[in-house]
Amino acid sequence: MIKYLFNYIIFPGFLFTAVIGLVASWIDRKVTARVQWRIGPPWYQPLMDLVKLSIKEITVPRSASKGLFFLSPMIGLSAITLVSTFIWLINIDPGSKGFSGDIIVIIYLLTLPAIAVILGASASGNPLASLGASREIKLVIAYELPFIISLLVPIIKSGGMLRLGDIIAYQASHGAFLSSLSGIIAFIVMIFCMQAKLGLVPFDMAEAETEIMAGTCIEYSGMLLAILKLTKTMLMVALPLFLITLFWQGFNFLSLWKYVILLVIIILMRNTNPRVRIDQAVRFFWGKMTLMAILAVILAVKGI
């Protein structure tokens, strides 16, 4: 139990993921700054932001449902901690960690942060937050469809394996799924879904600062906002890691470059695109992305 607690809180769970996430978000800000011909912040800036937020005063709107308003950021944080612990442990020791069907559990746990954000925003009783929540939930159901379909590609290619550890082992002996055509297509779809799950441009309509003033986060301040930001940051570690595990032979510390590549793709995508409207996003995911995912599944069934 102590060992699990250590895993959960320090390594590779909360603290470790958070540190990597903060570094990644610094890289994100630095690269963004360079793209925009600025110098960018020093390496400790993301941490400083969190510290600053956490000593600020918290305000609660009068119309809020207080219990849920306070709890939901923490639900999101503990869910993302749990799921990143899962993914790290399985990657460190694919042979013995995990259980049959853990992919499904991870998929469900990965939606929990989004649900927590939505519930928290709805609980604030602010009309703009409600607007953000409605966009967020629409985005969730939009990207969930191609995400699930392309998730099937590794399962089909490995012959019905449902344990993440087995999928890593299968790739170790048969080569990464990314080396096949179906794998590449599914991976591309997954990258778009990841962008939407992270809520980054072009899919940041739930927070859209310029039109609904941070939408889902509008009423959050101080410590609670810090927790929400930290959740997003940790998601930026867990999601690419999950993709690498599924398609790219898993992750060990020698293959840090895989993570960096995905990070660069995320950053470039958010810097070169404008925000889309929510109906455009739904059409995009249910249209093009779903068709691509279906194509990938068909190819995977054919063994290509």
Added chain:
Amino acid sequence: MKMLLEPILFSIVAGLFILLIPKRFRKVAEFFSLITSIYLFISAIRIFFVSPINAGYLYVDGLSRFIVLAIGLFGFLVTLYSMRFMSSYKDVSLYYTYIIWTIGASILAAISNNIILLLVSWGFLGFTLYGLINISGPKAASVSKKTFIIIGGSDSLMILGFGLIWLITKSLNLSDMKIDINTPLAFWAFLLIAIGAFAKAGAMPFHTWIPETAQEAPISVTAFLPASLDKLLGIYLLARLALNVFILNSFTYAILMIVGSITIIAAVMMALVQHDFKKLLGYHAVSQVGYMVLGIGTGNPIGIAGGLFHMLNHAIYKCCLFLSAGNVEYKTKTSELDNLGGLSKIMPITFFTTLVASCAISGIPPFNGFFSKWMIYQGLIEKGKSGGVLWIICLVAAMFGSGLTLASFIKLIHAIFLGTPSKDQRTKSREARNEVSWQMWIPAVILSALCIVFGIFAYKIPLRYFIVPALNTGLSFIGTWPSLKATLFLLIGLAIGVIIYFLGNFKGVRVSESYIGGEQIQEDMRLSGTEFYNTIEEIGLLKFIYKKAESGVFDIYEQGKSIVFGIGGFFQYLHNGILPTYLVWTLLGMIGLFLFFLR
């Protein structure tokens, strides 16, 4: 044997007795029915603990005993709930009679081994359902008629199916049968009986009575029959057919899987756009049947166990949702989502039960709905190992359906409990602003506690005592979802978060007005939640399908009605009551006969 018949006999007598109690002694009738339902619950517990009996007409095995237990539990909870909820109705003795009879007949249906006995109790349940819907008066008449026609029609198909079974086996006892489905006769028998089960449980295309019943009938009736007992019985029959009575082949399994997947997606898409929370929940009661049928359709132990477990879970959380919705309706006198909002402060207990049950139905770990869905997915992938592509489509439908369920419950919770209160709610008088009485929230709290317990201790309690004994094959898990451990860690994370929050919170909390960018919040500036999915409704193909669904194209009752009236209309056209027309017909007929005979 005596023990099995006693509760059924008692329920019939008690029901008649309640009818005889004069209307003035309303309290007596209520109290007596509560006592009866407690007695029936206790007998159900006793039936659950007997060793398997096979006494000719009746039998109790692992499958039927936990169904009986669940029937007893829901009967008791709904009766307790009705004591306060039905207070606005004038005549309640008929209502309680029907409730008590329904419990008795359902127990009989679950333990009967004899086909005739099963059919009689099944038909009787259709009758009590008709009566219970009619309790809410003339506005429910057309709905109860529709329900009666769909249920009755499918019952007659079921009788036909059992007739075919009798033709094949020459036996009337379900426990003697082991029919190979590869002959056409057996296939049709299975299909016809399955239609009966589908109509009872509400799988597509026999589902249309459920949303309308949910809208018109008293909510306690919906929570009792379409949400829990009808699901239990319908899926019980389907599982009985699949496990004991027939040896199914891959084609029949494929039919079940297709019916399940279509039910999941189509019903949840309809639920997404509803504006009335009773109707929304009604559509979910349809959509969830899909998971159960899908689970049984996988045909492997883990999938069937998942389907049965989902049936139990569904009965629990859907009953809880309907009862909570009943609390809301009782308090606010409306079921329109647009007119609600911000109730979480006024009704915290109902908010909690609804939130838990919504999480459970959307399959959020660690609640019970997640566990059974997880088992069904595993069953599907297990099925996929033997080849084919159908499982892929079904898996996507099931997982995506779960996301859509989540979406429509976010809408429900936002519109009722969160968000900004509507004008109606803001102007409500002070004394209306409190929680409902304990008889109304206790059942919901019990059920939501069950949602949590069945999710966290899934292996220790429900699977071990209810589900695994029901499958005569036994069940082995390849790996296990460490539900308890994961929950513990989620809670630890939550606790750490709260601690950090209190440590870091130097300045304290300040209550302020909502901020919308410096402007004043106007009265009409609110998002109720019903408009959440308007953009989805507007998308090309979906818009077309929604329009068609509105006009009843996918409604088997409407279609059946138009066929029947079409045929009727043709004969009406011929029988126009004008004498010369009839004379012409007679003449023509005579000419025809002459031509035929005198050639």
